[in-house]
Amino acid sequence: MNPFSLLLFAVLIFAGCGRKFDRDEFLGQKEYPLITQDSSLINFPQDLKGKPYLLGFIFTNCPDVCPLTSHNFQLVQEEAKNQGIRGINFVLISFDPDRDKPWVLKEYANIRNIDGSNFKLLTGNKDTIRALMKKMQVVAISGDTSKTSDGDLIYFYVHTDKAFLIDKDNRIRTEYRGSHLDVSQAVNDFRSLE
Amino acid sequence: MTFIILVLNLISLISPQIKIENAWMRNADKGMNTALYLDIINPTSRAYDLVNVSSDIAKVVQIHETYKQGDNLGMRKVESITIKGMTTFHLAPGGFHVMVIRLKENLKVGDKKEFILTFSNHLKIKIMAVVKDQ
């Protein structure tokens, strides 16, 4: 290794460790009971404590933006795995609990080929989800509604496009745009939380 | 008469025509929604409006756009999309797309499904869209 690449290496290592996060807010002690795609109960965020995680919000009836977010999460999951980063989690919470029952999330995970080993899709009761969204400052307003010829209600949401990086102590460290997530940036950020 | 038809056919073969390429949809199951994406290539000098898309695979098919509202993203129906002369219009994730609502069947990766695109001058183009898992 020549001196230049050694220096570059040192700079990169230093940059990785010295990542200054723009946020540092504790999620608090309040528990939000949610249900995973495998129908098991999880107390958010307490049960996630101990490992850093990427948190996002979706609804499964969203065909354009939300699949981009889920796909970006999968890309980060895959890249982190390739780089040997272990002990991290991925969490997507549905803001449409009326329709996104655990089995719907399960089907969504299957269709999108989501590796569920460290990737949870969560839903819950309406009030819990609403309170959690308020806490995270995520909004979802139902936009245009229409009906199919046989009376099936169609509605979509105008929603926040945010993903959060949360450290092992349940502190929000930064946020990204879920649908335009920079995969290598997120992987590096996970690395600096190791 | 036959001669005229032959000549017209020849003209249509020589003169450039609107073309659809790279049509694809995300895989999804019956009852769910998906989106159709494609490129509309307009090599002619005049503008075309895409006014309707139809298919038998879903209960409802609409032309949509994804838009930004502050920090939020939403989708809305649009009446038409104008493809100016000598341009290519991309319907792509996070932008314009064709909403395929309440699928009547499962869409598996590799499946090909028919759609009909209608343009303002009654031009109809039949396309096959391939199902992908990206």
Ligand SMILES: [Cu+2]
């Ligand atoms: Cu749409």
